[in-house]
Amino acid sequence: MMRRTGIGAVMMAAVGAAWVGASCSRASTPAAARVERHKITATVGMVADIVREVAGDRAEVANIIGEGVDPHLYKPTRSDVAALMSADAIFYNGLMLEGKMADTLVKVATSGKKVYAVTELLDEKELLEPESLAGHFDPHVWMDASAWSKAVEAVARALSEFDPGSAATYRANAERYRKELEALHAYARKVIASIPREQRVLITAHDAFNYFGRAYDIEVLGIQGLSTESEAGLADINRLVDLIVARKIGAVFVETSVADKNVRALVEGAKARGHEVRIGGSLFSDAMGKPGTYEGTYIGMIDHNATIIARALGGEAPQRGMNGKLAEAPAGE
Numbered sequence: 001m002m003r004r005t006g007i008g009a010v011m012m013a014a015v016g017a018a019w020v021g022a023s024c025s026r027a028s029t030p031a032a033a034r035v036e037r038h039k040i041t042a043t044v045g046m047v048a049d050i051v052r053e054v055a056g057d058r059a060e061v062a063n064i065i066g067e068g069v070d071p072h073l074y075k076p077t078r079s080d081v082a083a084l085m086s087a088d089a090i091f092y093n094g095l096m097l098e099g100k101m102a103d104t105l106v107k108v109a110t111s112g113k114k115v116y117a118v119t120e121l122l123d124e125k126e127l128l129e130p131e132s133l134a135g136h137f138d139p140h141v142w143m144d145a146s147a148w149s150k151a152v153e154a155v156a157r158a159l160s161e162f163d164p165g166s167a168a169t170y171r172a173n174a175e176r177y178r179k180e181l182e183a184l185h186a187y188a189r190k191v192i193a194s195i196p197r198e199q200r201v202l203i204t205a206h207d208a209f210n211y212f213g214r215a216y217d218i219e220v221l222g223i224q225g226l227s228t229e230s231e232a233g234l235a236d237i238n239r240l241v242d243l244i245v246a247r248k249i250g251a252v253f254v255e256t257s258v259a260d261k262n263v264r265a266l267v268e269g270a271k272a273r274g275h276e277v278r279i280g281g282s283l284f285s286d287a288m289g290k291p292g293t294y295e296g297t298y299i300g301m302i303d304h305n306a307t308i309i310a311r312a313l314g315g316e317a318p319q320r321g322m323n324g325k326l327a328e329a330p331a332g333e
């Protein structure tokens, strides 16, 4: 029987009931508690963004793993450890996404720091168990806006335990934000469904899109194993080229946080057999866009992905996305 192994379980045991009755370490007096904001550190941007939405002006939220960086391979630096140690609370994805940070997170949790996995509330039935991961769950839950809504709920609960005085604010913020995620989910379903069935195949550099595929009904084929640590074999490339040529797939996709050499090999391979397949665009898989931009938010990230995929594969979606906020597509895309 497969279990949710790794740091989640270890840390929850280590942290115990730390959330209950814990007070913000920066709030030395009640007066200071009212003006000072909680200092929260998150691992990836997608987690930081939902914490920011739920916490509102009650917290300052920073993330360690930035734009364009692969969380599967990320090793924390000394200054990351310092940032974790000085935070009032820490949020991470879990399900072993932050594979090389596990030891550090366990250490920080054991020291008494409040550490929380946002995927904790997801039922095992809702999680995918790809064969390639042999016994582990797929960590890329944010690719399904409806499932990620549960992570928002986990954040609201955690913050309310941590800071009960602001619980009503956290509830209200989470409620408002979950409505936005519902709209996002409906938009992605609609635009992906507009792609003709035979062409509705998402081919990209790594297996980050399994939840996207399940939620939005598109076949997903990654070139390499779930973690970017494994190299794709020539056989994998050839198998995909066969499929691209046979089904006349018009576009394959690169990702901002993963090297694109394997995707380019597909384009070359198809070309050698007389079929033109283009790079349909750059998707956000394990990291969001530039901080301060729409694509640098979780909603902007998924809007970007759904819009680009739909348009490149022959479906219909507004060029600037669900809210008209997406950046203009760069020339050539």
Ligand SMILES: [Zn+2]
Residues within 6 Å of the ligand: 072, 140, 206, 207, 208, 226, 227, 285, 286
């Ligand atoms: Zn990934």
